[in-house]
Each structure stands twice: as structure tokens, then as C-alpha cells.
Amino acid sequence: MYTSFDREDLNKALETLKSGGLILYPTDTIWGIGCDATNEEAVAKIFALKGRDIGKSMIVLLHNDNQLASYVNDIPEVAYELIEYTEKPLTIVYSNAKNLAANAIAEDGSIGIRVVKHPFCEQLLQRFKKPIISTSANLSGEPSPKSFADIDDAVKQGVDYIVEYQQDEEGDGKSSTVMKLDPSGKFVFLRK
Numbered sequence: 364m365y366t367s368f369d370r371e372d373l374n375k376a377l378e379t380l381k382s383g384g385l386i387l388y389p390t391d392t393i394w395g396i397g398c399d400a401t402n403e404e405a406v407a408k409i410f411a412l413k414g415r416d417i418g419k420s421m422i423v424l425l426h427n428d429n430q431l432a433s434y435v436n437d438i439p440e441v442a443y444e445l446i447e448y449t450e451k452p453l454t455i456v457y458s459n460a461k462n463l464a465a466n467a468i469a470e471d472g473s474i475g476i477r478v479v480k481h482p483f484c485e486q487l488l489q490r491f492k493k494p495i496i497s498t499s500a501n502l503s504g505e506p507s508p509k510s511f512a513d514i515d516d517a518v519k520q521g522v523d524y525i526v527e528y529q530q531d532e533e534g535d536g537k538s539s540t541v542m543k544l545d546p547s548g549k550f551v552f553l554r555k
Contacts (some may be wrong), residue, residue: 388484501515
């Protein structure tokens with residue numbers, strides 16, 4: 364399903380993240396705008412680019428569920444099972460986020476986290492050693508792009524690096540399933 368990617372492409376994306384810049388990149392769902400999820404200034408740039416309400420939280424990507432404890436205080440045991448056995452991309456909203464940029468976290472202290480299964484994202488996250496913001500590559504209020512060709516030029520011009528990997532591939536335009544999971548293990552689907 365996935366083609367191989369160029370190491371130079373990965374290195375440029377990595378350097379952009381390290382310098383506090385924004386990247387436009389393919390994920391396991393749709394194309395996203397990303398940055399260092401621990402860098403408040405970088406997260407603020409995404410809000411400005413999208414024209415998004417600052418009260419809205421962002422999704423954070425990790426490459427491994429072992430990293431969850433670094434960014435969430437109370438993780439219900441069922442979270443690990445959900446991550447392991449889900450077949451579709453699943454974003455879980457956890458209470459009590461920590462060690463992330465304050466403006467990436469929702470006003471109620473929660474954060475949406477997805478453990479990705481995508482070769483480029485996994486490599487980027489492993490090498491960056493920090494979580495990355497992932498928000499749809501569109502201006503606020505506009506539809507999410509199905510593929511790279513659908514991304515607004517204003518978004519393309521507003522980022523510091525555009526990943527070359529998968530630009531020519533047609534996406535399905537499907538976002539992840541989103542589930543809110545409280546520390547007791549109770550859950551509710553926010554988006555199926």
C-alpha cells in the first residue's frame with residue numbers, strides 16, 4: 364500500500380520540526396499540517412495559518428503507545444488494547460494531558476492522541492523523539508483535503524516544508540475515528 368520514501372525528504376521534514384517550523388505531510392489518514400507538539404510558538408503558527416479558534420485543541424501523533432505515559436497522567440488500561448487491536452486509525456482523547464505545548468491542549472486539559480501506522484510518520488516521529496501536531500491541511504471551515512492536489516495554495520505557502528512522499532497518490536479523505544476515554548475507562552465516540 365505504501366511506496367518507499369526518500370531519506371532526504373525525511374531529513375528536511377525533521378530539520379524543519381527541530382527549528383520550530385511547520386510541515387505539510389501525509390499521515391495514516393489525510394494530509395496534515397504539523398509541528399513540534401511541545402513548542403508553543405510553533406503551535407501558535409498553525410492556529411494563525413488555519414485561522415482556527417484558539418480554544419480548539421489539536422491532535423498529537425506518537426509512533427508507539429509506550430510514549431503515552433509521557434503525555435497523559437491517567438491512562439486506562441483499555442487504551443492499550445484499543446490501540447493494539449483497532450484496524451482503522453483511532454484518535455483517543457485523554458484527560459489530564461502533560462508535557463505538551465499549553466496551546467495544543469484543550470481548555471478542559473484533554474488531548475487527542477493517535478498512535479500512527481504509517482511508514483513516513485513512524486520514521487519521522489522515531490527520529491524526532493517528540494510528538495507532532497497533526498491537524499487537517501485546510502483553512503478553518505473548509506473541507507479536509509482528500510489528497511495533496513486538494514490542499515489550498517494558502518496552506519502550501521504558509522508552511523516551511525512540504526513533504527514529497529505520497530504527493531501523487533490519491534487519498535480517501537477519511538479522518539480518524541475519535542473516541543473520548545476517561546480515566547475510569549468509560550468512553551464515547553466523538554467521530555466515527
